[in-house]
Amino acid sequence: MKKILVLNGPNLNLLGQREPTQYGSTSLADVEAMCRAAGQRLGYEVECFQSNWEGALIDKIQEYGRLVKEGQALGCVFNAGAYTHTSVALHDAIKGVELPVIECHISNVHAREPFRHHSYLSPAAAGIVVGFGVTGYIIAMEGLARLRDKDNPALR
Numbered sequence: 001m002k003k004i005l006v007l008n009g010p011n012l013n014l015l016g017q018r019e020p021t022q023y024g025s026t027s028l029a030d031v032e033a034m035c036r037a038a039g040q041r042l043g044y045e046v047e048c049f050q051s052n053w054e055g056a057l058i059d060k061i062q063e064y065g066r067l068v069k070e071g072q073a074l075g076c077v078f079n080a081g082a083y084t085h086t087s088v089a090l091h092d093a094i095k096g097v098e099l100p101v102i103e104c105h106i107s108n109v110h111a112r113e114p115f116r117h118h119s120y121l122s123p124a125a126a127g128i129v130v131g132f133g134v135t136g137y138i139i140a141m142e143g144l145a146r147l148r149d150k151d152n153p154a155l156r
């Protein structure tokens with residue numbers, strides 16, 4: 001069974017408590033449980049990883065780049081939080097290992113402050129999901145499967 005990485009960046013460990021009007025009241029643990037259930041439905045093993053540290057996110061991206069090359073993983077759903085708008089290093093990590101990434105944001109970043117309108121990750125991403133709340137993670141997983149595993153019978 002191939003793996004999908006659900007990767008979350010800074011402050012997303014506070015999901016459910018942090019700015020609930022913006023990000024809702026579902027905790028990260030609940031989001032991760034939803035992703036694991038979606039993985040079961042779609043036929044993938046889901047690994048969830050969150051870090052507030054840019055380097056730890058880069059290490060995980062590099063690890064999954066290797067797993068994708070070896071045929072053991074499909075790709076990654078990535079909410080990089082605020083690093084989305086600042087991190088050339090995350091852009092380079094994704095490009096460097098050619099990891100299929102679906103960039104995901106809970107809120108509609110384009111309807112918010114101008115500094116959230118630019119993403120360093122989007123040019124390196126295979127697809128982007130924004131503004132669907134935490135359901136966006138599931139949409140992103142299914143989108144990744146549709147892009148990278150077209151013959152998956154669970155998608156019919």
Ligand SMILES: O=C1C[C@@](O)(C(=O)O)C[C@@H](O)[C@@H]1O
Pocket residue numbers: 010011012079080081082083084104105106107108109116
């Ligand atoms: O931390 C976050 C969360 C976010 O990525 C989202 O999921 O909507 C949007 C980012 O601008 C913000 O810094």
